[in-house]
Amino acid sequence: xxxxxxxxxxxxxxxxxxxxxxxxxxxxxxxxxxxxxxxxxxxxxxxxxxxxxxxxxxxxxxxxxxxxxxxxxxxxxxxxxxxxxxxxxxxxxxxxxxxxxxxxxxxxxxxxxxxxxxxxxxxxxxxxxxxxxxxxxxxxxxxxxxxxxxxxxxxxxxxxxxxxxxxxxxxxxxxxxxxxxxxxxxxxxxxxxxxxxxxxxxxxxxxxxxxxxx
Numbered sequence: 429x430x431x432x433x434x435x436x437x438x439x440x441x442x443x444x445x446x447x448x449x450x451x452x453x454x455x456x457x458x459x460x461x462x463x464x465x466x467x468x469x470x471x472x473x474x475x476x477x478x479x480x481x482x483x484x485x486x487x488x489x490x491x492x493x494x495x496x497x498x499x500x501x502x503x504x505x506x507x508x509x510x511x512x513x514x515x516x517x518x519x520x521x522x523x524x525x526x527x528x529x530x531x532x533x534x535x536x537x538x539x540x541x542x543x544x545x546x547x548x549x550x551x552x553x554x555x556x557x558x559x560x561x562x563x564x565x566x567x568x569x570x571x572x573x574x575x576x577x578x579x580x581x582x583x584x585x586x587x588x589x590x591x592x593x594x595x596x597x598x599x600x601x602x603x604x605x606x607x608x609x610x611x612x613x614x615x616x617x618x619x620x621x622x623x624x625x626x627x628x629x630x631x632x633x634x635x636x637x638x639x640x641x642x
Contacts, residue, residue: 458505460589465498470610500526503589512618520561
């Protein structure tokens, strides 16, 4: 009976977009933020050698050939442009530096939106911890930046930047393959990926010459 009488599932209608996604502002005035990574980076010295002896916390020299890198992705919620900034870790100081770099390269955001929890729970916990830092709160309030978190267990609302995270990883997979990169190579590749994604068409490309381009 179920095969004969059951109807196909009908997806519900899409709700209207939030107000901050429809505002006429400069690119990155309204942006989503998330972390990507970690990525394994080869350690190089001034001679270009990959084996570099460094001092540990105990002051003992140790040989380390790799370390971790993270990427802060800022997504414009209106134009869908992205800005990728490489950081050695996910500390508050480096996140503030990423905001300053975004302001210098594009514009200073007025609103930042990020996940509360979900598939990227660890990154969300880091973002929440950074947002509660008194140093960051004073800096954001001084600059007039509002940081808004999505509702709990509603990670689907962050699909506007999670989709772009997937595209970034896909492009990176094409570039990297099985190769190993140092920090400078990682930075150059992420800048190239940023350029590729920001040049993509916003709408479906028509085959007619008379149709307008977006």
